[in-house]
Amino acid sequence: MLDLPNLKDIAFVLISVFTIGSACGVAFSRRILYSAFSLLGTFAGAAGLFVLLSSDFIAVTQILIYVGGVLILIVFAVLLTSKIGDVKASNQTVNYKVAVPIVGGLALFMISMLTSGPWKVQETEVYNSMVQPIGNGLLKEYLLPFEIVSIALLGALVGAIVIVKREVK
Amino acid sequence: MISINSYLAVTAILFCLGLYTVITRKNAVGLLMGVELILNAASINFVAFSHFNGNHLAGNVFSLFLIVLAAAEAAVALAIVVSLYKQFGTIDVEEADTLKG
Numbered sequence: 001m002l003d004l005p006n007l008k009d010i011a012f013v014l015i016s017v018f019t020i021g022s023a024c025g026v027a028f029s030r031r032i033l034y035s036a037f038s039l040l041g042t043f044a045g046a047a048g049l050f051v052l053l054s055s056d057f058i059a060v061t062q063i064l065i066y067v068g069g070v071l072i073l074i075v076f077a078v079l080l081t082s083k084i085g086d087v088k089a090s091n092q093t094v095n096y097k098v099a100v101p102i103v104g105g106l107a108l109f110m111i112s113m114l115t116s117g118p119w120k121v122q123e124t125e126v127y128n129s130m131v132q133p134i135g136n137g138l139l140k141e142y143l144l145p146f147e148i149v150s151i152a153l154l155g156a157l158v159g160a161i162v163i164v165k166r167e168v169k
Numbered sequence: 170m171i172s173i174n175s176y177l178a179v180t181a182i183l184f185c186l187g188l189y190t191v192i193t194r195k196n197a198v199g200l201l202m203g204v205e206l207i208l209n210a211a212s213i214n215f216v217a218f219s220h221f222n223g224n225h226l227a228g229n230v231f232s233l234f235l236i237v238l239a240a241a242e243a244a245v246a247l248a249i250v251v252s253l254y255k256q257f258g259t260i261d262v263e264e265a266d267t268l269k270g
Contacts, residue, residue: 012171016179020186026202027186027193039202042183046209049176053220058212058232065236070205070243077198077247081254099192103185110181119173119221126224134233137226149234156241160248 012052019045036075043067054127057134176217183210197250197260201243208239 022041029035043066050059138146187206194200212232219228254260 009171012175016175020179020182023183023186023206026206027190032196032199035199035202039205042206042209046213049179049213050216053176053213053216054224055216055220055229055232058216058229058236061233061236062212065240066205066209070240073243073247074198074202074205077201077250081198081250081260096193099189102192103189106188107181107185110185114174114177114181119177119218121173121221122223125221128224130224130226130229133226134229137230142230145230145234149237153237153241156245160244163245163248163252166252 008052015045015048015052019049032078036071036078039074040067040071043071055130057131173217173221176213180210180213180217183213195261195263197253197262200262201246201250205239205243208235212236
């Protein structure tokens with residue numbers, strides 16, 4: 001008998017390893033440009049996890065906005081600002097002694113949270129397309145947050161233009 | 170069999186890597202990348218909780234808003250980075266200390 005959940009497990013493990021591997025690239029790479037390109041793998045892997053969680057709309061939005069927008073902006077910023085050939089100028093890292101205890105403590109805390117008890121979940125997993133529920137929800141019960149987010153986005157974009165255009169004395 | 174704990178473990182690792190990036194990088198764009206990792210981890214967590222509770226809508230919508238706000242945050246942060254570079258000629262966050270008393 002073909003074990004379909006098993007196939008899904010394999011997909012989950014592969015996507016997780018890919019995502020965490022490229023996140024390690026972002027965190028530990030010596031060159032900032034390599035970090036920027038590793039971020040592509042992390043975003044794509046997160047989109048894969050969204051697909052596994054049956055959130056098709058979020059997965060497509062993730063690829064459109066993160067890979068198509070945010071990542072391009074970040075690569076532009078890297079190329080426009082730093083002397084990227086020079087590791088010392090472009091991507092010096094500091095504070096190992098501070099970072100390791102903080103991150104380690106947080107990781108221990110999260111592990112204790114994860115193992116502390118069962119989470120409230122339903123037994124059966126539901127797989128359905130989320131496009132229609134999201135469309136209905138955005139125009140019904142989430143209409144006010146939707147409008148507020150639109151205004152916030154508009155304000156942020158206008159603010160970004162104003163900040164960049166301001167003359168430096 | 171994968172459960173919600175598998176997803177929570179993956180996102181916890183992502184979050185820790187993002188925090189590590191934010192703490193260790195001196196480059197302002199590097200800091201921004203760490204913040205993006207953290208936001209992605211949170212967003213996957215929202216969707217995971219909603220999926221394991223009958224594919225509920227709320228987690229998906231919240232994750233959508235998170236993505237939109239992360240895009241806005243990236244635009245503003247990169248505008249600040251470019252402005253910082255014009256002002257100081259570097260984007261090392263430890264060089265831009267004009268406000269230090």
